Amino acid sequence: MSTAQNLSYSAIQVVHNFGAVATVAGSLIARRVRDNVARRKLAQLVLVGWLTQAVSGATFGMVSYYYYHQFPDISGIAIVALLIKMACATLGIALLIIYLWQSTRWSERGKEKAWASSSALAITAISAAAFLRWFA
Template identity: 45%
Template sequence: MGAENLAYALTQVVHNFGAAAVLGGAVFALWPASRLGDGRQFAWLILLAWGAQILSGGLFGVTSFYYYGEMPDLSSVAMTALVVKVAAATAGFLLAAVYLARGKEWGHAGVKRSFQGLAALATLALTAAAFLRWFS
């Protein structure tokens, strides 16, 4: 077993669990019955999961650079998907942070829209990940 394969696999584990938590946390808070009364707990989970997504995503690039001396050569489709994924992750992290900082002041509709936005951003990031994976 090569050290680079172990590094990629462990990074992928963190990335996969982060992906599950950003989408699952938002969807579970909204459906099948709203759990937005406990929204702050879900927002903390989602914030930490977005952080894990951002850090592990960067670690993929660092691992490539460390073991191969260069960043992965990405096609234009994969590069676009990466930009979309990074933008979605950044926006999701910021939305969760803003909700945690100011969400107590928002009405039910604002909180619901926040979690719908978090679910949409997670869906966008996961969709972009598929294009990044298969077009790189």
């Protein structure tokens, strides 16, 4: 692997990690906060985190394609982990868009369920990342 390729993967990983921190920490903090203005800001942060995860995740594949003219050769557990991460990101993005659009009409219990779901998705995604990394 060339220095440029390693630098590319490393830079993408840094961005990917910050996205993961935003999704996990933002969701967990929002579960403890009751102020709707603060929760809305956290929702924006978590949405940006999910979008960052999706874009940076796709960028890993693009860098591999650029250098090897094919996507990463993964199988078995790594594919399952990648599919889990993609599902979590898709659901997380959808949930946060809906939250930002509709949450002013929701009960406190509904908001709590949304943040519990966002937390579960973020924790599942970051857990799947470990399997993807080591089984790829």
